[in-house]
Amino acid sequence: MKIQKIAVLGAGLLGASIMQAAKARGVASQCVAWSRSAETRDFCRQTSYCDAVFETPQEAVAGADIVVACVPVDKIVPLLETCVPAIKQGALITDVGSVKAAICAEADRVLPPELCFVGSHPMAGSELNGIAAARSDLLDGHLCFVADDERSRRTGAGTRACAFWEKLGMRTRLVCPKEHDAIVAHVSHLPHSVAVALSAALASKPLGWRECGAGGLRDTTRVSAGNPKVWRSILEENRSEILPALELFLARIESLRNALRDENSEQLLEILSAASAWRLPLSMQ
Amino acid sequence: MKIQKIAVLGAGLLGASIMQAAKARGVASQCVAWSRSAETRDFCRQTSYCDAVFETPQEAVAGADIVVACVPVDKIVPLLETCVPAIKQGALITDVGSVKAAICAEADRVLPPELCFVGSHPMAGSELNGIAAARSDLLDGHLCFVADDERSRRTGAGTRACAFWEKLGMRTRLVCPKEHDAIVAHVSHLPHSVAVALSAALASKPLGWRECGAGGLRDTTRVSAGNPKVWRSILEENRSEILPALELFLARIESLRNALRDENSEQLLEILSAASAWRLPLSMQ
Numbered sequence: 001m002k003i004q005k006i007a008v009l010g011a012g013l014l015g016a017s018i019m020q021a022a023k024a025r026g027v028a029s030q031c032v033a034w035s036r037s038a039e040t041r042d043f044c045r046q047t048s049y050c051d052a053v054f055e056t057p058q059e060a061v062a063g064a065d066i067v068v069a070c071v072p073v074d075k076i077v078p079l080l081e082t083c084v085p086a087i088k089q090g091a092l093i094t095d096v097g098s099v100k101a102a103i104c105a106e107a108d109r110v111l112p113p114e115l116c117f118v119g120s121h122p123m124a125g126s127e128l129n130g131i132a133a134a135r136s137d138l139l140d141g142h143l144c145f146v147a148d149d150e151r152s153r154r155t156g157a158g159t160r161a162c163a164f165w166e167k168l169g170m171r172t173r174l175v176c177p178k179e180h181d182a183i184v185a186h187v188s189h190l191p192h193s194v195a196v197a198l199s200a201a202l203a204s205k206p207l208g209w210r211e212c213g214a215g216g217l218r219d220t221t222r223v224s225a226g227n228p229k230v231w232r233s234i235l236e237e238n239r240s241e242i243l244p245a246l247e248l249f250l251a252r253i254e255s256l257r258n259a260l261r262d263e264n265s266e267q268l269l270e271i272l273s274a275a276s277a278w279r280l281p282l283s284m285q
Numbered sequence: 286m287k288i289q290k291i292a293v294l295g296a297g298l299l300g301a302s303i304m305q306a307a308k309a310r311g312v313a314s315q316c317v318a319w320s321r322s323a324e325t326r327d328f329c330r331q332t333s334y335c336d337a338v339f340e341t342p343q344e345a346v347a348g349a350d351i352v353v354a355c356v357p358v359d360k361i362v363p364l365l366e367t368c369v370p371a372i373k374q375g376a377l378i379t380d381v382g383s384v385k386a387a388i389c390a391e392a393d394r395v396l397p398p399e400l401c402f403v404g405s406h407p408m409a410g411s412e413l414n415g416i417a418a419a420r421s422d423l424l425d426g427h428l429c430f431v432a433d434d435e436r437s438r439r440t441g442a443g444t445r446a447c448a449f450w451e452k453l454g455m456r457t458r459l460v461c462p463k464e465h466d467a468i469v470a471h472v473s474h475l476p477h478s479v480a481v482a483l484s485a486a487l488a489s490k491p492l493g494w495r496e497c498g499a500g501g502l503r504d505t506t507r508v509s510a511g512n513p514k515v516w517r518s519i520l521e522e523n524r525s526e527i528l529p530a531l532e533l534f535l536a537r538i539e540s541l542r543n544a545l546r547d548e549n550s551e552q553l554l555e556i557l558s559a560a561s562a563w564r565l566p567l568s569m570q
Contacts, residue, residue: 199560228557272513275484
């Protein structure tokens with residue numbers, strides 16, 4: 001069944017990529033957006049994939065079958081709350097926030113119980129931000145977590161959201177919000193933190209060294225180019241899950257440092273081998 | 286001036302990519318190789334870029350104008366030493382080892398002073414190893430360090446090696462061996478160590494989590510798939526430069542952890558901003 005109208009709140013990298021994918025795949029007849037930035041609204045008017053752009057989120061959500069909140073994690077539920085009176089009955093409401101337990105709990109406190117809301121987290125992105133970096137294939141083949149909680153089961157929002165993301169080309173996985181946060185703390189927020197610490201360390205060395213690196217340096221640090229404020233919100237929202245993940249990492253990097261310092265060649269090989277065995281299958285895919 | 290014959294000792298990822306690039310760019314009339322592995326020698330015989338492959342390194346270097354040792358760092362000078370009697374007078378001898386101070390010092394102790402040897406380090410690679418992963422464009426546009434020491438200046442090997450690597454499509458930089466080791470400790474060996482510790486940490490979590498990551502996880506961990514024994518040699522050979530680089534990184538990741546733990550939002554933003562400012566220009570290139 002074709003969706004008549006998708007409203008995207010926040011037309012940044014993800015919001016605009018969702019509109020592009022929906023248009024490219026014929027998922028929706030109409031894609032509309034709200035952006036608080038006049039510049040982004042102007043950009044939207046120049047595109048072929050955004051049919052209308054509004055100055056208020058309430059105008060954007062009016063009549064939409066699907067509303068996707070694509071704003072920073074700490075803004076999602078407050079924004080949706082202001083939209084509730086304007087949302088069409090039965091519309092599916094979701095988001096793209098990188099943490100889920102806090103957002104789903106806040107949604108339960110704040111949003112009417114009959115609202116068909118479910119948290120989503122499409123695991124796709126770029127170190128570049130904003131609508132100009134959006135691509136119709138950004139979501140292709142990537143995993144989208146959909147929060148499996150009481151509301152999503154009761155309202156059917158979980159199943160509907162999975163169907164929506166799959167139409168956009170994603171794989172989906174229903175998972176309880178707390179488990180989601182533990183997984184992404186390890187596979188997304190920890191790698192991000194590690195890349196950030198690496199770039200921050202290298203920033204204290206001669207600037208010319210940056211151009212001496214090859215693909216290894218580029219890849220290992222890539223995500224650290226991401227927007228600092230956006231990532232601060234994400235790290236702070238998922239603090240309780242990231243801290244133990246950081247400790248786990250610190251224990252490993254200290255083992256590696258100790259093995260090298262103490263000339264413990266066996267232990268060094270053990271760590272290198274464990275890492276290679278874990279990572280190699282991803283290179284073979 | 287076209288080179289008549291290049292001999293590659295060790296026909297792995299780099300050795301075979303050098304032969305491919307030399308053939309693709311018409312840099313040499315003949316490319317020959319030695320490999321200690323019968324399987325790799327058989328592979329060589331099936332390729333169009335390797336004109337002859339030998340069972341002993343002495344046979345391979347006979348008559349060559351350029352000899353490139355592409356074996357693990359701890360094997361380079363011992364291997365070259367056994368080849369000295371077979372090397373043509375005036376031939377340029379170099380290597381691709383990831384560390385330079387120890388190799389250049391060892392070369393000075395062991396190789397005849399008139400031998401036109403200079404250490405090189407092409408900063409190109411892949412997490413995949415072996416001749417099957419070789420590519421004619423592996424070196425394209427990447428930086429090749431050439432060791433600037435007393436022998437390389439006296440024999441002219443430094444200038445000749447730069448010209449050789451540039452013909453293969455690389456940028457070159459003459460740098461003293463000790464400075465080279467400090468730079469690569471930071472831009473290559475530290476990122477590798479960090480990626481290894483990250484993969485090793487994630488290896489202790491449910492295996493299914495590995496498939497939940499997106500590009501960020503893939504990129505941040507990519508190099509850790511590399512060959513454990515090769516990387517153990519590299520880390521051990523450059524131990525004295527890597528240990529302070531690891532300490533620098535540890536200080537930054539601990540600052541990040543502390544900022545998150547202590548809810549020091551300002552400090553967290555400072556680290557994220559320093560990292561992003563340092564890394565963003567590489568994404569813009």
